[in-house]
Amino acid sequence: MSTVTEQPSEGAAAPPVPAEQPARLAQVARWAERHGVEVARRLADAEEFADEVQQRLRPANTADTYAKAWRVWQRFCAAQHFPEREATRGALVAFVLWLLDRGRTDGRGYAPSSASTILAGAVVELRRRGVEVSRDDQAQARATLEAAAVNLLKAGERRGRGQAAAAEVPDLYRVVRACPDTLAGARDKALVLTGFHYAARAQDPAGLLAGDVTLTPRGLVISVLTGKTKHTVRDAKVTRQSDPEICPVQAWTAYRARLAAEAAPRWSAPDAPAFVGIDRWGNVTGGMTPDSVTRAVKRISVRAGVPLAWTGHSLRIGLATTARKRGKDAVAIADQGGWARHSRSMNRYFQRVDGWDDNATAGLT
Template identity: 65%
Template structure:
């Protein structure tokens, strides 16, 4: 018999026995079947290939996805504790009971989750179960999703709308208001560059946070921004940002002014391609390092609040705004998807465009 690919430490005398790992046991059984069919050497090489596949999967899974899976598993374990159900079983009844519990009382404070959050945790839990060697039937998972959809309808019929809903999208008038409200300081120049460039490539909060100075290149027609923080082959891209006729909200001029001022006030080291593109700045004007996704989100909200926009923007407002504004100007969905890093037939993008189309392409528009 071949040794297990990853053997655990032997229990010390008197200690509690370590519960068997179903995933490890399943892997060992698979290796033994390979050995019987192909011989020990071939089985060992196949096992090494499996280890490589696991390593590749871990390497390409975004960090925030890993965090979501971990959080979903914690929600599942709380449910199993409350319901006195085994963690490593995924029957139809258990999964349906799980979604009902999440909507009823699943949050730590005893209130129910929004249906979108419950859907995310269901998906993360199924992934977590499969990672632990638990077979999850597609039919059982479908039953849980059908129950979730039906319970969401019941909530809506009862007048209960949970969750924050879709963030308000940025628009051109809002960008002008924000630009005018930015003070004549390095912080003001950074805020202006952050919002104007972010709008033009439909940024998520993690995108500007992940940019280095060398990722933003000047071009005779504008800027080329290497967005490397996306989750898909479509979102990892070189976004093109053109000069605009309106100097007040031109992203290229805003970026150039911000970077020129940063180097002039804090030294040539900030021109190094390996430095953060957008820096944190404290109330005394000191550089605190690169901005993280959370600080970008807070900055967008603070900038919009300072400008007095009716509804404060969030870290997703710039992304929604590009799609909405471009659609209202008659841009094709494929061109919008390419600029913003969506897949050509993205359901998320289709939802943004549908909001615009319901008004612009209304069947009775101009009829009455």
């Protein structure tokens, strides 16, 4: 890693600081003036340690999003012959318009929602590299993006996949009946039925260990790591269902029993992944990742002939919409799925139900 050395007034060498962090360099120089070089060196070491800890604790999916955003920013700068570490107002505005026009690697434009995510990630990465990005400049870029997105709609252009299809109870029956009588089939049943009942995102089952799922007389307690930025653990209670065919508790116990019988003992240990990948010959290949969960959920729905193929978010939306239809309290739904109690995303899921059941046109004739 390249370093830059600041010379304090007394002529002694200040501690080395990463060259890509000019703000940190200035801070260390101030520390040296106030406390001397040796103290400044220790404080600089502590800052670098804190940076390393933050990097290790950053969720993998968040880190991947930021890394992708930075790669897109680099492509934009190369195309425009802009320096990567100059995030001027004009550059940011040009960036969002480029994203919508031709930002993808295939030459097409991103959907506005994707462009918004990329802009946010690029700003994070720019600031991490010591580039000053003012709030006003970022706000103007975002306002430009929103205005351009409205113009796309006015022009009749629709981008993005739209909201994912919701898993519904009839779909659950289709799924379990289409699962083969194999270890992979047992895994698929457990993955879908438990995931539906605690409103799983794709990363949730991928992050579970066997010890995170506790069997109790009334059902399962699933300890789910939740939160996009600030992480906590929620204990989702999954009750036994009256119909054993789609009971998540029975599906989980059957899967774990079959895994213990057909795979090496280490895959049944409490610190082993709760959901494992399985190859075509029935061999366990390791723990599932968020991407493999998403692919599995889609594959399972297609195999079952679900009318609208699922995505990695379908189980989560399905719990919210189904519980709403059954009259469950919004607070109880939020707590089960780990939403904030006034979550806008959860309320959008509710609108799928309320928009039909509480509709001004219903029953007029």
